Amino acid sequence: MDAVIDPDALPAVVARAADGDEVAFARLVAAHHDDMARVAYVICGDPDLAQEAVQLAWPKVWRKVGTLRDPGHLRPWLVSVAANEARQLARTRGRRQVREVPVGDDLGSLVARRGDPGDRAAEMDLANAIAGLDLTDRSILALRYVAGFSSLEIAEVVGLSSGGVRARIARLLDRLRRELHE
């Protein structure tokens, strides 16, 4: 979807959404839902959970959007809210074991329909590598490489210092280099 809103129009759209204009709010949903879902998916490893996380995020955004001082901060804020929902769901479902993340089989069945075998193998390697990470590392991976967050912004979401985030990024990259054979 990713229906882009003209940056010049964004402040007015946000202001109307904050005033309770559902049409304006729908424009924000259309523009950002997919970004939020991408981040949530990498965090929780399940497309259904990712969608659930983002859908849980929107009512909170509705209530809070009026407190956004700078519309330029909208996207990272939205991504942060969705990431927190995804982290919470991942913790809950992981502990309750309602559903295991079916990375290998699920991905295999889906990618089998497209791409060459080398790409498919690489994608499965990546999916399995991500599935082997803990929740904090998955969150860092999603926020840095999908959302483009800085270490400081990531730190706000995962509850570490920015220095701690940078240290984890370094360890994460070492691990992924090995597991992805790079």
Added chain:
Amino acid sequence: MTSQRPERPEPFDAFETRLATRVTRHADRGVRPIDAGHIAHEAAATGRGSGVARRAGAGAGFLGRLGWLVAGAALAAGLIGGASWAGSHGLLGAAPTPSPTLVAVVPTEAPSVEPSTAPTTAPVTAPPTVAPILACALADLAARVTAWDGAAGNRIGTVVLTNTGAVACKLQAIERPQLVDGAGTVLIDGDDPSHPGSVEIAAGARVTTEVDDANYCGPAAVAPVSVAFVFSNGDRLVAAAKSPTDMSGLPDCLGPGGPGLVQMHPWAP
């Protein structure tokens, strides 16, 4: 991308650039067709109201319709995360912090040491001596459940914790929560915390948390239902119930085969 970044991320090296491409492509698997208008309408319908009741309403709207079993765990997380994020990203606080104020959330992970050009001469004046802030003593803490809200089978309790001691003290940001009844029975036992932070609570100051619970299928509980927190040193603080007969924190049985759920969000001003 529809908005400006408040801060540029650190530049990627060649491996990170390739990794970002691959992870982003992988992340596309989380995208599904949506009806933005419908989502906006649902968000508006469930987001209206006030305070904690709004959060409960959100769960009722989305989760109730979709029939998901476990709702409560996720309801308040985004608010807390969003509030934390908001501090550095231009969001106005919902309400001023009452005086006396606490509170610093202190990462327990040591910050990285940046390369620096250290001065070659020793400082002339010694830094002032600051008394260390110690862990809160159980006797100096008082907690009370001030509200229970709920939707779709879950309950969300608001708990206020007060430092009744004479000095500031430090507490883990998350403890192990328990849902307990008036007979002292642990109805649902939570997990040990993994949150890395702590909070410092000034003398007389208060912090608040929300505790989510769901799916209690055990024997009949004795009034009142409340919440307890197990600290890392084994101390256990039982919050005073909302009222002597209150049972509103007891969640419905959603499935006898499934475990109960209780978890808390970090203590916050």
